[in-house]
Amino acid sequence: MRIRSVQTILGVSSTQGELVRQSLRLARLLVICVGLAFTAIAAPSFGQQPATAQNLPSSMIPNVKCVIGLENIKPGTTGTLTSLPTGLEFATGKRKATVITSSILDVFTGQESRQDVSGMGGTLVEAAIPYGGGRFVSLFSHKVDVLDVEYVDSDGGFHGAIFVLPAGKATAFKNQLVAQGAKVSRHVEAPQPKDQKP
Amino acid sequence: MNPLSRAPLLFIFSFALGTTLLMGAFLDAQPGVAGNPEPAPPQTQKLTASAIQLERILPPEDLLIPEDTRVSMYENVILQLTKTKKFQHVYRSGDRTAADAPDLVVLHLIPEAFKPGSQKEREVITVAGTTSIKVKVQFTSREDKVLLEKDVVGKVRFYGENLRATYDLAKKVAALVNESF
Numbered sequence: 001m002r003i004r005s006v007q008t009i010l011g012v013s014s015t016q017g018e019l020v021r022q023s024l025r026l027a028r029l030l031v032i033c034v035g036l037a038f039t040a041i042a043a044p045s046f047g048q049q050p051a052t053a054q055n056l057p058s059s060m061i062p063n064v065k066c067v068i069g070l071e072n073i074k075p076g077t078t079g080t081l082t083s084l085p086t087g088l089e090f091a092t093g094k095r096k097a098t099v100i101t102s103s104i105l106d107v108f109t110g111q112e113s114r115q116d117v118s119g120m121g122g123t124l125v126e127a128a129i130p131y132g133g134g135r136f137v138s139l140f141s142h143k144v145d146v147l148d149v150e151y152v153d154s155d156g157g158f159h160g161a162i163f164v165l166p167a168g169k170a171t172a173f174k175n176q177l178v179a180q181g182a183k184v185s186r187h188v189e190a191p192q193p194k195d196q197k198p
Numbered sequence: 199m200n201p202l203s204r205a206p207l208l209f210i211f212s213f214a215l216g217t218t219l220l221m222g223a224f225l226d227a228q229p230g231v232a233g234n235p236e237p238a239p240p241q242t243q244k245l246t247a248s249a250i251q252l253e254r255i256l257p258p259e260d261l262l263i264p265e266d267t268r269v270s271m272y273e274n275v276i277l278q279l280t281k282t283k284k285f286q287h288v289y290r291s292g293d294r295t296a297a298d299a300p301d302l303v304v305l306h307l308i309p310e311a312f313k314p315g316s317q318k319e320r321e322v323i324t325v326a327g328t329t330s331i332k333v334k335v336q337f338t339s340r341e342d343k344v345l346l347e348k349d350v351v352g353k354v355r356f357y358g359e360n361l362r363a364t365y366d367l368a369k370k371v372a373a374l375v376n377e378s379f
Contacts, residue, residue: 067266067361068273075277108265114359115317148265157290158254160269162361 059083059176061169066090069161070097071153081147081163083176088149090163099151099161104182108148109170116140145170149177245337245345245379249299251289252276257309267312267331270361271352274368275307282372284379303345307371308334310349317359329354329363335371337378346378 064081066073072095073079079092087100115122115138126134147163147170165173178184255272257263279288289296296302311332319327330353337346352367354360 068270068277110264110266112360113317146266148269150269152292153290155293155295157293158272159290160272162266162269162273 059173061165061173063166064090065164066097067162067164069149069159070099071159073097081165081173083173083180085180087180087182088173088177090161099149101177101180101182103151103153104149104177105152105158106148106150106185107174107177107182108146108150109174110146110148111167112144112146112164113141114144114164116142143167147173245303247301247303247379248285249287249289249296249302250279250285250305250375251293251296251299251302252279252291252305252307254291255307255309257312261309261312263309263312263331264314266361267364268309271307271331271333271364271367274364275305275371278368278372279305279375282375282379284375302340304338304340304342305371306334306336306338308336310334315354315360315363320355329360331363331367333367333371335374348374350374 059082061081063078065076065078068075070090073090073092077092079090082089082091084098087098087102087104089096089098091097126137128134129137145165145167147165149161149163151159151161153159163170174184252272252275255268257268276288276290279285287296287299289299289302309331311330313328313330315329316327330351332349332351335346335348335350336344338344350367350370352363352365352370354362354366
């Protein structure tokens with residue numbers, strides 16, 4: 001009786017051990033499979049650089065605000081400005097506007113300073129800060145580049161488009177347009193608003 | 199009557215008399231408001247045109263205006279002219295199709311003064327940093343005959359970017375168009 005009971009106990013323990021071993025093996029296999037799957041998915045993306053603004057081609061500038069002047073684009077819309085071999089293109093989520101190089105009459109660049117907190121919401125927030133704290137918020141600003149493109153439409157009508165670009169991007173973009181054959185005249189320095197002076 | 203009690207009455211009477219005289223003098227100075235109506239100043243005859251063409255804004259040589267201000271002024275005026283719905287067509291400078299328009303009025307904007315302000319100053323100091331542009335608005339016929347001329351000033355005083363002065367100017371040009379056409 002004793003021997004039988006010991007055997008049964010040993011039998012039970014041996015099956016439990018096997019179960020543990022099998023589950024460990026399965027777990028290992030699962031981990032390996034998951035690892036392989038992750039590697040397979042991630043392999044192509046490791047080859048690519050993250051798509052930040054710096055790594056995009058220099059001809060494509062995201063986060064550009066079209067202040068005014070493009071047909072079919074609402075004033076103040078933000079989108080991507082691209083230098084194409086035939087001219088420039090401004091694209092938002094839904095709409096696109098293109099200006100061909102031969103129609104460009106002049107290109108100007110400039111620098112401006114924009115408030116960090118601006119717009120209707122920003123103004124309300126500034127007004128809500130007690131003890132005139134909103135004025136302190138108004139002291140914070142950042143530099144931006146401004147690109148003006150004067151061009152004519154198919155009927156010969158004069159247009160002027162104003163873009164606000166991240167700082168340091170406008171001159172390179174203008175040079176690309178000039179290299180494509182856009183006309184540029186000599187410019188005289190106009191008085192800039194006080195907060196735009198270096 | 200006691201002289202002491204007469205003094206306030208005299209004061210009230212003289213105050214009322216003075217006020218009446220002043221009001222009378224003021225109403226006399228206002229033509230057409232007082233009893234003897236003066237002939238109203240001749241109502242400027244409204245202009246009529248089915249199309250308008252905005253010429254390019256070229257400042258005089260001695261006045262330097264930033265390019266973005268000039269371009270923004272032009273585009274804002276085009277937008278506001280279209281919004282007035284006074285004209286069937288709003289033509290841009292150089293538009294060849296404007297040659298076919300039967301009664302075309304040409305709009306010239308001649309900058310006369312420009313004061314570059316500062317958005318930061320406006321928002322921090324409030325009473326400083328105003329950006330302003332003064333422009334002579336001139337409506338002419340196709341043959342360069344001046345039909346109407348007026349000075350308009352666009353300003354941004356408290357809040358907003360400097361280019362907002364051009365929006366203000368464009369709104370005032372549109373108001374002038376609304377009252378003249």
